[in-house]
Amino acid sequence: MHELSITQSMLNLVLEQAEKAGAKEVGKINLVIGGMTGVVEECVRFYFDFLSRGTPADGAILSFKAVPTRAKCRDCGKLFEVGEFDWTCPHCNGNNIEIVAGKELFVESIEVE
C-alpha cells in the first residue's frame, strides 16, 4: 500500500512535467530511492504498470538508483554505511550519529518524446 500512494504521486508528478514540456510520450523515468524509505522496486513497477495505462507514461522504462543509508558519527566525524541491525559507528562504537543519506525519494529526470 505504501508503494501504491507513492507510485501514484510519482506518476502525477511525471505527467505534470511531461505536459509542461509539451511531450506526447514519456520514454524513461529516473528515480532515486533511499534505503530508509523502505520503497520496494518491484512493488513500484507492479503499481506503475496499471496506474500508467492509457496515460502518456504508459510503457515508460523505470530506472531506479538506490541510495544506501549512510550516517556521520558526531563523535569521531567518520562517515559509514548503516547496517540493518547496527546503528553504531564502526570506527569508535559510538551511537551519536547523524543520517546523511537514505531518505531520498525523488524523480531525478524524465526522458520524453
Next chain:
Amino acid sequence: MVKDILDANERMAQRNRGLFDSNNLFAVNLMSSPGAGKTSLILQTLKSLEGKIKVGVIEGDVSSSLDAELISKEGVPVVQINTGGGCHLDANMLSTALDSVPLGELKLLFIENVGNLICPAEFTLGEHRRVLISSVPEGDDKPFKYPLMFNTVDAVLINKIDLLPYLKFDIDAFSRTVKGMNQKVEIFPLSCTTGQGIERWVSWLLSQMG
C-alpha cells in the same frame, strides 16, 4: 528536474499548517503500530487536560468508527476519517476532515493516524509535533526495523510499562538506539493502564505548545 515524489502531499501539508496557525491551534500527529495504545493515550491525556484546554480529535482508521465513539463519550469534538483500505492518512484527507472540525474553538488537536509504522512516516500532515507510541509487547527491536519512523518523530512514548516484569524489553537499550538515530527525540516511558508517566508526557506536551 529533480522533483520530490511527495511534493504534492507536502504542499497540502503546508496548507493545513497555515490553517492550524491562523487558528492558534497546536496539532499532534500520533502514530504507532495497531494496538500500541493511541486511543488509550488520547483518553488518558484528555483526562489529564480536562478543564484546562479545549482538545479535538481526528481519528484515522481503515474502517469503523469504534475509536471515535469511545472518544466522543468524553465530550470532545471528534471527526472520523475512514481511509477505505488506505494504510495512512495523507495531507489531503486531513484537509477534508478539517472542514468538520471547529478549529477556532480548540487549542490542541490530536490526529490519530492509521496503525502502521511504515507509511505514516512518509506522509506529513502539517502537524506541529510528530509523536510515536512504541509499546512493551512489540519488543525493543522496532527502531531497527522502522528507522525512518523513529528518525522523523519528536517524541517516543513507551507504553504498557506495567507489563515490563512479564516481557523482555530493555528500556535502556531501546532508548540508546532511538537517541542514536534521532538526537532531538524525547522519550517517555508510561502506562495508559496505571497512569504512570502520563503527567510527564502531558507537561512536555504543554511546554511544546508554548
